[in-house]
Amino acid sequence: LPAGASGPTLGPMDADPQALLHAAYRDPSLAVLEGFHALKHALRFGAVVEAAFTPDRDRPLRLARDLAPDLTEPLAGLLRTVPDTLWKRLAPVPPETGVLGVARRPACDPAGLLALRTAPLVLLDRPRHQGNIGAVIRTAAAAGAAGVLVTGPHDPWHPAALRGSAGLHFALPVARIDELCPDAAPLVVLDPEGEPLRPDLIPDDAVLAFGSERRGIGPELLARAHRRVTIPMRGGVSSLNLAASVAVVLYAWRLAKS
């Protein structure tokens, strides 16, 4: 789903919060930020935040003063206080940190990303769990990956993935694609049948493909791989968690450069 900046405008700051959130949960040009940490990173990495709601502005502002003083002022300008009864209806599970935001998804051009990358690009092949997608995006942002592309039915901008990434979707390009373009190279597939991981097996321009939690990497990507790499494991262990395996590989690459 190409994240575009061209969706409908949300309306004035005095728009009905419930109608606005209801629309935002369904609008593919918007991202719902559930909680302080998602909102914090969105603001820090330049998101266009359209609105933020709280039942008690002291709670997120206290967190900002303690954890992100640079954001206290912009947050104070954004926050709208809503009655407690309305707050409880704004999200399926109102965040404990007492704040909900709505931001525009930045535009992402997967083809351009493939052409210009200077750091490994992560490809998740049909992942199933939004928490894993979010955790991968968080690690990819921290390690300095070029971006995260996701195939399969799940929207990587789902609010649950944004919670998992703590809003770090805004730190690097993230998009769903139907399939990897045929000339993407070098394609390094992470798979139990590969050669043992070494940093020199991960070039800066690698496309690193990881399989789904249940089925592993699909046969089409396996057939196209320029290299298959495995993370050595103790006998008896079937596999690493998807997000853990992305962390191992990206940090093998990153630590070898420092």
Ligand SMILES: C[S@@+](CC[C@H](N)C(=O)[O-])C[C@H]1O[C@@H](n2cnc3c(N)ncnc32)[C@H](O)[C@@H]1O
């Ligand atoms: C939970 S694993 C999938 C396990 C799946 N049952 C299988 O047979 O591949 C999800 C993905 O993480 C990556 N992965 C997990 N452990 C790995 C390892 N030891 N070496 C390489 N990749 C691994 C692979 O890309 C795998 O497809």
